[in-house]
Amino acid sequence: MKNTIILIIVCCFFTSCYYDKSELIYPTTTCDTANIKYSTTILPILNTNCNSCHGGTAIAGASIKLDTYASTLNYVKNNLLINSILQNGQASPMPKGGNKLATCDIKKIQTWINAGAPNN
Numbered sequence: 001m002k003n004t005i006i007l008i009i010v011c012c013f014f015t016s017c018y019y020d021k022s023e024l025i026y027p028t029t030t031c032d033t034a035n036i037k038y039s040t041t042i043l044p045i046l047n048t049n050c051n052s053c054h055g056g057t058a059i060a061g062a063s064i065k066l067d068t069y070a071s072t073l074n075y076v077k078n079n080l081l082i083n084s085i086l087q088n089g090q091a092s093p094m095p096k097g098g099n100k101l102a103t104c105d106i107k108k109i110q111t112w113i114n115a116g117a118p119n120n
């Protein structure tokens with residue numbers, strides 16, 4: 001019983017931290033778009049937000065793969081990647097069924113694309 005109470009308290013503690021997104025607490029926080037790389041910036045954003053459907057053997061993403069550079073580049077070139085996350089009506093809005101990506105993540109992807117979407 002005691003352990004259960006401790007567990008509940010610990011859970012509450014961590015779940016409340018989960019919503020402490022810095023962007024919400026400090027709306028003026030600048031978005032750092034320096035040193036953006038495919039491997040350390042873009043792929044992690046896609047893995048977190050997209051690749052449950054668009055990665056590996058996932059079948060929920062209509063065979064669109066965003067877990068390799070080569071495949072992602074196709075959707076950069078046809079503008080579907082940026083249009084889908086901007087949710088501007090020119091592609092299916094993504095992430096499907098989820099919240100729009102954080103403004104800073106969108107900016108990072110935009111910056112990477114504007115730089116020619118390098119494989120770095």
Ligand code: HEC
Pocket residue numbers: 046049050051052053054060061062064066075080081084085090091092094095096097098101
């Ligand atoms: C819950 C599963 C799911 C998630 C998460 C998801 N997608 Fe999709 N995505 C789909 C499905 C299904 C389709 C194809 C059907 C459609 O267009 O709705 C699709 C289509 C797309 C397309 C093609 C759009 C078009 O108009 O042809 C792109 C690009 C895309 N997704 C990118 C992304 C990106 C980037 C993310 C993350 C920010 C993401 N998706 C997250 C399921 C998902």
